[in-house]
Amino acid sequence: MSVRAGFRQKAGAALWRRPWLRGALTLSPPLLWFLVIYLTSLVVMLITAFFSVNSLTGNVVYQWTWSNFSQIFTQSVYGSIILRTLLMAILVTITDALFALPFAFYLAKVAGRRWRQLLLSLLLMPLWASYLAKVYAWINILSNKGVLPDLESHLGLPLTHIAYTNTAMWIVFSYLWLPFMIVPIYGAFERVPNSLLEASSDLGAGSWQTFRWVILPMVLPGIVAGSIFTFSLTLGDFITPLLIGGSSSNFIGNAIYDSAINGGNLPFAAALAFVSIAIMAVYLLLAKFAGAFEAL
Amino acid sequence: MKSSRIRRLASLSAVALVLGLLTAPAAFAGSTAAPPTQGMKPLQSVATGEGHLSLIAWEGYAQPEWVKPFTALTGCKVSVKYAGSSSEMVSLMANGGGQYDLVSASGDADLRLIYGGDVKPINIKLIPSWDEFRTFLKAPPFNTINGYHYGISYEFGPNVLLYSTTTFPTAPTSWSVLYNPKYKGKITVPDNPIQIADAALYLSKIKPGLKITNPYELTQTQFNDAVSLLKEEHPLIKKYWDLASQEISLFQNGEAVVGAAWPYQTNTLIAAGAKVADTIPSQGATGWADTWLLATHAPDPNCAYKWMAYVSTPKIQAEEADYFGETPANTLACPIMNTIQKGSCAAYHANAPAAYFSTIKFWQTPLAACGNGKNDCVDFTQWQQAWTQITG
Amino acid sequence: MKLSFPTRMALAVLAVAVVLFLFAPLLVIIYFAFGKSNVQTFPIHHFTTYWFGVAWNDPAVRGALWLSLKAGFFATAIALILGTLVAFGIHRFKFFGRDTISLLLVLPIALPGIVTGLALQSAFNLAGIPFSLYTIIIGHATFCIVVVFNNVIARLRRTSMTLIEASADLGATPLQTFRLVTMPTLSTAIVAGALLAFALSFDEVIVTTFTAGAQNTLPLWIFGAIRLGQQLPEVNAVVVGVIALTMVPIVIAARISGGEGLGGSTRL
Numbered sequence: 001m002s003v004r005a006g007f008r009q010k011a012g013a014a015l016w017r018r019p020w021l022r023g024a025l026t027l028s029p030p031l032l033w034f035l036v037i038y039l040t041s042l043v044v045m046l047i048t049a050f051f052s053v054n055s056l057t058g059n060v061v062y063q064w065t066w067s068n069f070s071q072i073f074t075q076s077v078y079g080s081i082i083l084r085t086l087l088m089a090i091l092v093t094i095t096d097a098l099f100a101l102p103f104a105f106y107l108a109k110v111a112g113r114r115w116r117q118l119l120l121s122l123l124l125m126p127l128w129a130s131y132l133a134k135v136y137a138w139i140n141i142l143s144n145k146g147v148l149p150d151l152e153s154h155l156g157l158p159l160t161h162i163a164y165t166n167t168a169m170w171i172v173f174s175y176l177w178l179p180f181m182i183v184p185i186y187g188a189f190e191r192v193p194n195s196l197l198e199a200s201s202d203l204g205a206g207s208w209q210t211f212r213w214v215i216l217p218m219v220l221p222g223i224v225a226g227s228i229f230t231f232s233l234t235l236g237d238f239i240t241p242l243l244i245g246g247s248s249s250n251f252i253g254n255a256i257y258d259s260a261i262n263g264g265n266l267p268f269a270a271a272l273a274f275v276s277i278a279i280m281a282v283y284l285l286l287a288k289f290a291g292a293f294e295a296l
Numbered sequence: 297m298k299s300s301r302i303r304r305l306a307s308l309s310a311v312a313l314v315l316g317l318l319t320a321p322a323a324f325a326g327s328t329a330a331p332p333t334q335g336m337k338p339l340q341s342v343a344t345g346e347g348h349l350s351l352i353a354w355e356g357y358a359q360p361e362w363v364k365p366f367t368a369l370t371g372c373k374v375s376v377k378y379a380g381s382s383s384e385m386v387s388l389m390a391n392g393g394g395q396y397d398l399v400s401a402s403g404d405a406d407l408r409l410i411y412g413g414d415v416k417p418i419n420i421k422l423i424p425s426w427d428e429f430r431t432f433l434k435a436p437p438f439n440t441i442n443g444y445h446y447g448i449s450y451e452f453g454p455n456v457l458l459y460s461t462t463t464f465p466t467a468p469t470s471w472s473v474l475y476n477p478k479y480k481g482k483i484t485v486p487d488n489p490i491q492i493a494d495a496a497l498y499l500s501k502i503k504p505g506l507k508i509t510n511p512y513e514l515t516q517t518q519f520n521d522a523v524s525l526l527k528e529e530h531p532l533i534k535k536y537w538d539l540a541s542q543e544i545s546l547f548q549n550g551e552a553v554v555g556a557a558w559p560y561q562t563n564t565l566i567a568a569g570a571k572v573a574d575t576i577p578s579q580g581a582t583g584w585a586d587t588w589l590l591a592t593h594a595p596d597p598n599c600a601y602k603w604m605a606y607v608s609t610p611k612i613q614a615e616e617a618d619y620f621g622e623t624p625a626n627t628l629a630c631p632i633m634n635t636i637q638k639g640s641c642a643a644y645h646a647n648a649p650a651a652y653f654s655t656i657k658f659w660q661t662p663l664a665a666c667g668n669g670k671n672d673c674v675d676f677t678q679w680q681q682a683w684t685q686i687t688g
Numbered sequence: 689m690k691l692s693f694p695t696r697m698a699l700a701v702l703a704v705a706v707v708l709f710l711f712a713p714l715l716v717i718i719y720f721a722f723g724k725s726n727v728q729t730f731p732i733h734h735f736t737t738y739w740f741g742v743a744w745n746d747p748a749v750r751g752a753l754w755l756s757l758k759a760g761f762f763a764t765a766i767a768l769i770l771g772t773l774v775a776f777g778i779h780r781f782k783f784f785g786r787d788t789i790s791l792l793l794v795l796p797i798a799l800p801g802i803v804t805g806l807a808l809q810s811a812f813n814l815a816g817i818p819f820s821l822y823t824i825i826i827g828h829a830t831f832c833i834v835v836v837f838n839n840v841i842a843r844l845r846r847t848s849m850t851l852i853e854a855s856a857d858l859g860a861t862p863l864q865t866f867r868l869v870t871m872p873t874l875s876t877a878i879v880a881g882a883l884l885a886f887a888l889s890f891d892e893v894i895v896t897t898f899t900a901g902a903q904n905t906l907p908l909w910i911f912g913a914i915r916l917g918q919q920l921p922e923v924n925a926v927v928v929g930v931i932a933l934t935m936v937p938i939v940i941a942a943r944i945s946g947g948e949g950l951g952g953s954t955r956l
Contacts, residue, residue, distance in 0.1 A: 019780075019781060020781075020783075022780075022781075022862075023777055023780070023781035023783060026773050026774075026776050026777040026780075026781075027773065027774060027777035027778075027781075027789070029769070029770055029773055030770040030771070030773050030774035030777070030833065031774070031789065033766075033770055033829075033830070033833070034792050034793070034830075034833075037808075037811075037826060037830060038792075038795070038796060038804075038807075038830055039792075040811060041804075041807035041808050041810065041811035042803075042807045044807070044810045044811040044814050045803075045806060045807040045810040045811070048810045048814075053677075059390065059412055059413075071681075075681075075685065077684055077685045077688035078684075078688070080688060081688050099702075099706060102699055102702055102703075103702060103703050103706050105699070106699040106700065106702070106703045107703065110691065110696055110699055110700075111700075111703070119703060119707060120942075121939070121942050122707045122710075122711070123706075123707060123710065124938065124942060125711075125935060125938065125939075126710040126711055126713075126714060127710075128884075128887050128891070128934055128935070128938045129714055129931045129934060129935070130891050130907070130910075130927055130930045130931055130934060131891055131893065131907075132891075132893055132907055132910050132911060132914070132927070133713075133714070133717050133910075133927040133928075133930065133931060134713050134714070136717070136910075136914060136923070136927065137713035137714065137716045137717045138713055139545065140716055140717075140720055141712070141713060141716055143545060143549045143551065144549035144550050144551055145548065145549045145550075146549070147716055150731065161551075163549070163551060164534060164535045164546070164551065175709070175710070175713070178706070178709075178710065179710065182706075207691055207692075207695070228798055229797075232797070232798055232799060232800050233800070233801075235800040235802075236799075236800020236801040236802040236803065236894060237800075237801075237802075237894070238802060238894070239893065239894070239911070242538050242539075243542075243914070245535075246534065246535050247530065247533035247534060247535050247536055247687070248530075248687075248688075250684075250687060250688050253800065253802050255684070256802050256806060257802065257897075258684070260387070260806055260809070260898070261384050261387055261897070261898075262380075262381050262383045262384050262387070263383055263387070263680050264383060264386050264387035264390060264408075265677075265680075266387075266806075266809070266810060266813070269806055270806060270810060273802065273803045273806050273807070276799075276800050276802075276803060277799060277803055280798065280799055280800065284798060350902045355912065355915060360747075375751070375902060375903065376748070377901075377902050377903075377904070378912045378915065380915055391809070391813055391819065394818055395818055395819070395820070395901050395902045396902055538915075539914065539915040540915070541914060541915060541920065
C-alpha cells in the first residue's frame with residue numbers, strides 16, 4: 001500500500017470516527033448557500049420594506065419608515081386585494097381537494113397496477129408542461145370565439161361568457177394546481193395499508209364509514225401538504241390574474257409585481273411580500289400541527 | 297457609479313444597524329435642481345462599434361426589418377429587453393443600470409430617468425438627421441433640460457378611441473362613451489396610472505369650472521375629481537388591458553366594443569378583418585412621444601450613437617411609423633411611408649400641420665412642482681397609488 | 689375495501705375525465721400551433737407548419753433557448769451537488785436543528801415564488817450585483833436544490849445502512865464505500881432529481897422575472913411575445929417546442945425513478 005493510500009485511509013478513518021466532522025463537511029456547503037443567498041435575501045427584503053423611494057427618481061431612500069406597512073393596513077384597497085387573494089386560494093384549494101381525493105383514491109387503491117402507472121405518468125406530464133403555455137391556452141379556450149363557446153354552440157348549450165372574469169381565474173387556478181394536490185394525497189393513500197381497510201370492512205364498516213373514519217384521518221396530512229402548494233402558488237402568481245382575470249382581479253402577486261417592476265417601488269413591494277410571507281407562516285404552522293411536512 | 301456605490305454602502309450599514317452590529321447613521325435622499333449627470337461629457341466623435349448593443353424597448357421598436365440591416369451596416373449585434381410600460385423601463389434602468397445602452401421611454405418616464413441619473417447628455421451633432429426633425433421634437437421639455445439633450449426623439453402618436461363599427465355605425469364624438477353605463481362590461485382601458493390624465497382631459501372640457509389646463513398638472517381637487525370619475529367607470533370595465541394583445545383579442549372576440557387604444561391595435565385588428573375603427577373625440581387626446589435615451593453607464597456608446605443616428609433617418613422612421621401606426625419625428629419620412637403603405641403618411645398625420653400636434657397632450661411625468669410655481673400638484677407616486685385604488 | 693361496481697366505474701370515469709381535463713389545454717395549444725392566421729379564433733381554417741420554421745429561425749428565440757439551456761445546466765449542477773450533500777447530511781447524522789434544516793429547504797417552494805424573486809432582487813440590488821446569467825442561475829439553483837434533495841432522501845430512506853456498514857467493516861475507505869456502494873444505489877435517484885431540476889429551471893418564469901438582466905430566457909421571451917400579440921402563432925410553435933423539450937427529461941425521470949419524488953415537491 002502506498003503512502004498516499006495510507007494517508008487516505010487514515011483520513012477516512014479519522015472521518016469515520018468523527019461523525020460530527022463528516023456531518024459538518026457534508027452539510028456546510030448547502031447550508032452556506034441557503035444562509036448566504038436565501039436567508040440573507042429574505043432579511044434584506046424585510047429591511048427594504050422599511051425604506052421608501054424618492055417619488056421623482058425612483059431611487060430608494062434609506063431612511064427608516066413604517067409608511068409602507070401603514071399604507072397597506074390603512075388603505076382599504078389592499079385589504080380587499082389580500083382578501084380576494086385569500087378567498088381565491090381557499091376556493092381553489094377546496095376545489096382541487098374535492099377532485100384530487102377520489103382521483104388519488106382510485107389511483108392508489110382501486111386501479112390495477114399497469115392502469116395506475118399509466119394514469120400516474122399521464123398526470124405528471126401536464127404538471128411539468130410549460131406553465132405559460134397552459135395559462136395562455138386557457139385564453140384560447142374561454143374567449144368568446146374560443147374552443148369552449150364553439151363546443152357549447154355545437155352541443156346546443158347556452159354560451160358561458162366567462163373570459164376575463166374571476167370565475168375564469170378560479171377555473172384556471174384549479175386546473176394549474178390540481179396535480180400539486182393529487183400527488184401528495186396519492187402518496188398519503190399509498191401509505192394506508194390495505195389490511196387496515198380490510199379490517200375496517202371485516203368489522204362491519206361500510207365504504208363510507210371506512211372512508212370517513214379510517215382513510216380520511218390518514219390522508220389528511222397529504223391534503224394539507226397539497227394545500228400548502230395550492231396556497232403558496234396562488235399567493236405568488238401574477239401572470240394568471242394578468243392574462244385571465246377581469247377588471248377586478250388584482251391579487252397580492254399583481255400588487256407586488258406592479259410595485260416592484262412597474263412602479264419601481266421596491267420597498268413597498270417588499271412590505272407586500274411580507275404580508276404573503278405572514279399568511280404562509282401562519283398556514284405552515286397550522287400545517288405542522290397537522291403533520292403535513294412528512295407528506296411534503 | 298460612485299454615488300450608487302455609496303448609497304449601497306450606506307444601505308449595507310443600515311442592514312448592519314438593524315442586525316445590531318454597527319451603529320452608523322445612514323440617510324441619503326433627494327434630487328437636486330440639475331440632473332445628476334448633467335456635467336458628464338458626451339462623445340465628441342463616433343468610433344468603431346463595440347460589436348453589440350443592448351436596448352430596452354417598447355415591443356415593435358426593434359423589429360428584424362430594421363435591426364438586421366443595422367447589424368449588417370455597423371457590426372453591432374442587438375439584444376432587446378421588452379418592457380410593457382414606461383415605469384417598467386424606469387425600474388429596469390434603475391436595477392440593471394450598466395447593462396443597457398439605450399431605452400425607448402415615453403415622456404411620462406423621461407424626467408424620472410433623467411433626474412434619477414440613469415441617463416446622460418448626448419452630443420446632438422453626432423445625429424445628422426436631427427436637423428430634419430419637427431421643431432417641437434428637437435428639444436422638447438421631456439428630454440432636454442437646461443439645453444442638455446438626454447436622448448433623441450423618435451416617434452409619437454395619440455391615444456385613440458377604438459370602437460366597434462357594428463355598435464357605432466358613426467364614430468363617437470366624445471370620450472363620454474367610456475363612462476356610459478350603456479356599454480357596461482364592454483369597455484376596456486389601459487392598466488396604467490397615466491390613464492388618470494385621460495379622465496382629466498375629458499373633465500377639462502366638460503367641467504370647465506375645474507380649470508384644468510394641463511392633465512398632468514393637477515391640484516388635489518382636480519385630481520380627486522378625475523379619480524372619482526375613474527372609480528365610477530370601474531364597474532363598466534370588462535378588463536384593464538396590460539398587453540396590447542389583450543385589447544386586440546377583446547375586440548376580436550366581441551368582448552369589448554369600445555376602449556382607449558393605440559393606433560397599433562386598430563391596425564392589427566383591421567388587418568385581421570375585424571370591424572373596428574378609431575377616432576380622436578372632440579375633447580382631444582393624450583398621446584405619447586418616445587425618446588431613445590442614452591444610459592449613464594452604457595457599455596457600448598459607439599454602437600448606441602450609431603443606433604440613434606440610424607433610427608433617426610427618414611427610412612427607418614417611416615418603417616417604424618407604418619409598423620406601429622404612429623408619427624415619425626423626422627419630417628422627411630412622409631413620402632417613404634406612402635411607398636411602404638399607400639396613404640399611411642396622411643393616416644398617421646405625418647404631414648399634419650403643427651396645429652394638429654398641439655391638440656395632443658403628450659405624456660409627461662406628473663410632478664409636485666407644476667407650472668404655476670407652487671408645489672401643490674399631485675406627484676406620480678400618488679397617481680400610482682390612486683390607480684391601485686381605482687382598479688383594486 | 690370492497691366497492692360496488694357502479695362506485696368503481698364512477699371513480700374510473702372521474703379519473704379519465706380528470707386526465708382529459710389536464711390534457712385539454714395542451715392539446716388546444718398544439719392545435720393552434722398549426723393555424724395560419726395571426727388572430728386566433730376557433731376553429732382554425734388553414735393548417736400549416738409554417739410557424740415552426742419561423743420560430744426555429746428567429747434569432748431571439750434561439751438566443752433565449754440557448755440562455756435557458758445554459759441556466760438550466762448550471763442551476764442543475766449546483767442543485768445536484770448541494771441537494772445530494774444535504775440529503776446525506778440529514779439522513780446520516782442526527783443533530784439538533786435537523787428539522788429546521790428540512791424546513792429551510794422547503795421554504796423556497798413553500799413560500800410564493802414572487803417572494804423568492806423579490807428577495808433575491810433586493811439582495812442583488814443592495815450588493816450591487818448586476819443582473820445576468822449568474823443571477824438567474826443562483827435563483828434557479830435555490831429552488832432546484834429541494835427537488836434533488838427529495839429524490840435522493842427518498843432513496844436513502846429505502847436503502848439500508850447495513851450495506852454501507854458492511855462495506856466499512858470489510859476495510860473500504862468512506863470514499864470507496866461512497867463510490868462503490870452508495871453511488872450505484874443512488875444513481876438513478878440522482879439522475880431523476882437532476883432531470884426534474886432541469887425541467888423546473890427550464891420552465892420557470894416568476895422568479896426569473898426578478899433576477900434576469902438584459903437577456904431573455906425562453907419563458908421570458910414567451911411572456912414578452914404574448915404581450916404585444918404580434919407573434920402569437922410563433923408563440924404557439926415555440927410553446928409546443930418547450931412542451932416537447934420539457935417532456936423528454938420528465939418521461940426519462942419517471943422511467944428510471946419509478947415515479948418516486950416526481951411530484952413530491954414540485955412547484956412552478
